Structure formats: C-alpha cells, structure tokens
Amino acid sequence: MNKVVANAEAALEGLHDGMTLMVGGFGLCGIPENSIAALVRSGAKGLTCISNNAGVDDFGLGLLLQTKQIRKMISSYVGENEEFERQMLSGELEVELIPQGTLAERCRAGGAGIPAFFTPAGYGTEVAIGKETREFEGKHYVMEQWLRSDFSIVKAWKGDPFGNLVYKHTARNFNPMMAMAGKITVAEVEELVPAGALDPDEIHTPGIFVTRIFQGTNYEKRIEQRTVRKRG
Amino acid sequence: MALTKEQMAKRIARELKDGYYVNLGIGIPTLVANYIPQGINVVLQSENGILGMGPFPYEGEEDADLINAGKQTVTLLGGSSIFDSATSFAMIRSQKVQLTVLGAMEVADNGDIANWKIPGKMVKGMGGAMDLVASAENIIVCMLHTNKAGESKLLKQCSLPLTGVRCVKKIVSDLGVFDVTPEGFKLLERAPGVTVEEIKAKTEGRLVVEGEIPEMVV
Numbered sequence: 001m002n003k004v005v006a007n008a009e010a011a012l013e014g015l016h017d018g019m020t021l022m023v024g025g026f027g028l029c030g031i032p033e034n035s036i037a038a039l040v041r042s043g044a045k046g047l048t049c050i051s052n053n054a055g056v057d058d059f060g061l062g063l064l065l066q067t068k069q070i071r072k073m074i075s076s077y078v079g080e081n082e083e084f085e086r087q088m089l090s091g092e093l094e095v096e097l098i099p100q101g102t103l104a105e106r107c108r109a110g111g112a113g114i115p116a117f118f119t120p121a122g123y124g125t126e127v128a129i130g131k132e133t134r135e136f137e138g139k140h141y142v143m144e145q146w147l148r149s150d151f152s153i154v155k156a157w158k159g160d161p162f163g164n165l166v167y168k169h170t171a172r173n174f175n176p177m178m179a180m181a182g183k184i185t186v187a188e189v190e191e192l193v194p195a196g197a198l199d200p201d202e203i204h205t206p207g208i209f210v211t212r213i214f215q216g217t218n219y220e221k222r223i224e225q226r227t228v229r230k231r232g
Numbered sequence: 233m234a235l236t237k238e239q240m241a242k243r244i245a246r247e248l249k250d251g252y253y254v255n256l257g258i259g260i261p262t263l264v265a266n267y268i269p270q271g272i273n274v275v276l277q278s279e280n281g282i283l284g285m286g287p288f289p290y291e292g293e294e295d296a297d298l299i300n301a302g303k304q305t306v307t308l309l310g311g312s313s314i315f316d317s318a319t320s321f322a323m324i325r326s327q328k329v330q331l332t333v334l335g336a337m338e339v340a341d342n343g344d345i346a347n348w349k350i351p352g353k354m355v356k357g358m359g360g361a362m363d364l365v366a367s368a369e370n371i372i373v374c375m376l377h378t379n380k381a382g383e384s385k386l387l388k389q390c391s392l393p394l395t396g397v398r399c400v401k402k403i404v405s406d407l408g409v410f411d412v413t414p415e416g417f418k419l420l421e422r423a424p425g426v427t428v429e430e431i432k433a434k435t436e437g438r439l440v441v442e443g444e445i446p447e448m449v450v
Contacts, residue, residue: 026280026281026299026301026317027299029280029296029299052317075357076357076358076360077356077357077358077359078355078356079356085355085356088355089355095355099358099359099360099361099363100279100317100358100363101317101318101325101360101362101363102363103317104316104318104321105318105321107318108318119325119363120325120366120367121325121363121366122362122366123366123396123397124344124394124396124398125362125394125395125396126393127358127362157297168297169295169297169308169314170278170280170281170282170297170298170314171297172281172314172315173280173281173317174316174317176316176318177316204316221297222296223294223296223305225302225303225304225305226294226305227288227294227304227305227306228288228289228293228294228305229287229289229290229291230290230291231290231291
C-alpha cells in the first residue's frame with residue numbers, strides 16, 4: 001500500500017471547476033498550506049468550500065477568495081476576513097453559516113454513513129428555517145444532514161504511506177472528520193515517515209480514509225493572535 | 233460607577249465551583265480565567281479542541297499549533313487533553329461542560345440571546361455559540377447594560393437574529409447581577425454606587441426588584 005504522491009499538484013489531480021471541497025483547519029491553525037497554494041495555481045473556479053473559517057485576507061482560504069475561485073462557502077465563523085465580508089454583502093459569494101458543532105458533526109456524519117441527525121443547536125433561530133424539528137424527552141431538536149465532499153484536503157503533523165495520520169495539538173480540529181468525508185481525501189503532512197514508524201495506538205486518522213498523501217514544504221504556520229505573558 | 237471589564241470578569245469568577253468544566257467565550261469572558269478564586273479548581277475547555285487550557289505562553293514559546301477558540305496562542309496544563317471538533321462539541325451538547333460564559337448584543341427577559349448577526353451590517357457567524365447556548369446547563373452572559381446610544385440591551389424581546397431561545401440563566405452586566413426568571417430579570421446585586429432607579433431606567437425588559445438589593449463587593 002503506497003498512497004504517496006510527489007506534491008500538491010499530483011495530490012489534486014482530477015480536481016475541476018464546480019467541485020465541493022472540505023478544507024481542514026481552525027483559523028489558520030492546521031490548514032493545508034501547500035494544497036491551498038496549488039488550488040490557487042490550478043485556477044479551478046466555482047468551488048464550494050466547506051471550512052470552519054475563510055482564512056484571512058492574504059492567507060489560507062483568503063487566497064482563493066482574492067482570486068474569486070470560491071462560489072460558495074459553508075463555515076461557522078468568518079470574522080477575520082474583510083474581502084470575505086465584502087463579497088458576501090455584495091452578493092458575489094454565497095455563504096451558508098452554520099453552528100460550529102453542527103458543522104463538525106455534519107462532516108463526521110458524512111464520513112460515518114449517517115445521512116442525518118438531530119441537534120439542539122440553532123433551534124428557534126434562523127438556522128432552523130426550512131428544517132425538520134422534533135421533540136425528544138421534552139427538548140427541541142433540529143434535523144441536520146450529512147456533508148460530503150469531492151475532495152477533502154487535510155493537514156497532519158505526521159503521516160505514513162498507508163495514509164495513517166497524527167495531528168499536532170489544536171491543529172487537529174476539523175481535519176479528522178473532513179478526512180473521513182471525502183470521495184478523495186488528500187493529506188499533506190509535515191513529516192512523511194516509513195510504514196510502521198507510527199505507533200498504531202496513537203494514530204488519529206486511520207489510513208483507510210486517506211486517498212493520497214504527500215510531504216509539504218515551507219510551512220509558514222502564521223499566528224493570528226500572538227498572545228504572550230511576561231516572565232517572572 | 234459601572235463595573236470595568238476586569239471587575240465584571242472578577243464577579244463572574246465568583247460563580248465558578250470547584251471541579252467545574254468551563255467554556256469561556258471570546259472577549260471579557262476570557263478574562264475570567266485571571267480571577268479564579270483560591271481553592272477553586274476548574275478545567276477550561278476551548279471548543280477548538282482543548283481541555284485543560286493554560287495561560288498565554290512566555291514570549292518565544294508560542295506554538296502556531298496551539299491556539300484557543302479566539303485564535304490566541306495558549307499553553308497546556310498538566311493533565312490536559314486535545315481532541316477534534318466533533319468530540320469537542322460532543323462534550324458540550326452532552327452537558328459535560330458545566331458552565332458557559334459568553335457575551336451578548338441583546339438578551340430578552342425570557343432568556344433569549346442574540347450575539348451573532350446584525351443584518352446587512354455585521355455577519356461574522358455564530359461560531360460555537362449556538363451549540364453552547366443550546367446545551368449548557370448554566371449560561372452566564374457578560375454584557376454591557378446599554379449600547380453606545382444609551383439604549384437598554386436587556387429587552388422584552390430581542391430585535392436581532394437569535395442565537396438561542398430561553399437559555400440564559402444569569403447576567404452580569406456593568407450595572408448589576410441578574411437571574412433570568414419566569415417573571416423577568418431578577419436583580420440580585422448592584423454595581424457599587426449604581427442605584428436601583430438607574431438600573432430600572434436602563435432595563436427595557438421586565439425587572440423584578442425584591443427588598444433591599446445589596447451592593448456588589450468588588
């Protein structure tokens with residue numbers, strides 16, 4: 001079993017206009033930097049992107065907004081990106097905002113073969129408009145459907161040729177669920193290790209969910225809010 | 233005098249109970265972590281995937297792979313754990329996280345809250361707020377009592393799109409502390425120097441004032 005490809009271009013082979021992508025990360029933490037750069041170079045247009053955030057103006061998915069390659073975003077929070085807000089308010093960009101836990105669970109459901117589930121999040125709000133609601137044990141819930149993608153693009157810390165992945169700290173976030181929910185799942189890793197080098201007990205994403213894997217280069221790992229405390 | 237941000241955070245910190253798992257929202261709620269009383273041990277949950285979140289790192293020790301839900305660099309305490317976003321909201325929806333503290337633009341006297349959208353003006357998204365308010369057993373809202381124009385933010389009915397319905401249990405504003413009861417906002421404490429009359433004048437929703445209202449110790 002060898003899922004290793006040379007680079008992001010090779011990993012994204014078959015990607016075309018109008019596809020639905022899931023892109024891992026929370027803010028700029030744990031985003032697939034190499035793949036996003038390759039998406040920009042590919043020029044693919046009319047994309048639907050499912051990602052918790054939309055990057056910042058000049059990094060992350062913000063790069064794909066600048067080039068107007070995204071037709072629709074499905075996210076939970078987009079407050080860090082002015083170009084996003086401009087495109088949304090002007091109607092150039094279609095946006096579906098959904099609660100963060102609902103987004104995570106819809107991805108998980110897509111990867112787990114569960115077409116729908118009930119969650120209390122958003123009951124009585126505009127998020128629930130047009131959706132089935134139901135009462136269980138005296139509490140109200142909203143039915144939400146699974147999300148699946150043509151390409152799921154995730155970022156991990158370490159990976160092996162089987163596609164097994166280990167994430168680092170909070171760079172895990174949405175990556176594991178999105179990895180499960182792709183028709184094709186691309187994983188870019190900081191360190192590609194030989195088969196057998198990862199401890200099976202410590203693997204976060206089993207390789208079965210990953211289609212192609214490559215070792216990324218030149219990670220910038222930008223910090224959005226650098227907060228520190230004084231010594232002593 | 234109305235409370236400062238720090239005083240509001242300090243007052244909310246007194247609501248913490250030993251052994252609580254707590255989620256602190258972005259802004260003033262985050263400051264609550266600085267005032268956890270002696271002898272009270274709580275575990276901070278950050279919805280991007282941390283239990284046991286520690287303080288900001290020392291300069292030079294920031295790690296881009298370790299941030300909180302406000303995208304700030306943080307640290308991990310001994311005994312902490314990291315998990316994915318689905319697991320994070322599993323512990324929120326199943327009420328394992330016992331207290332949520334978050335900000336609000338408006339609260340209604342039936343416990344409705346609005347804090348994610350101003351139509352046509354500000355649309356940043358709800359993030360995890362809808363999941364948190366729909367599930368938490370205890371929700372404390374930390375907010376300014378009035379807006380910049382001096383209008384009440386404690387209302388009969390929210391005018392902005394809702395984040396959650398009938399969910400807020402307690403409010404700490406810069407003017408006082410309130411329980412949300414079936415009869416409306418029940419005044420529990422006044423900020424130092426703030427009169428009941430001032431609070432009445434600045435509260436649009438139903439306000440319940442019973443007996444002498446003590447002044448808050450800050």
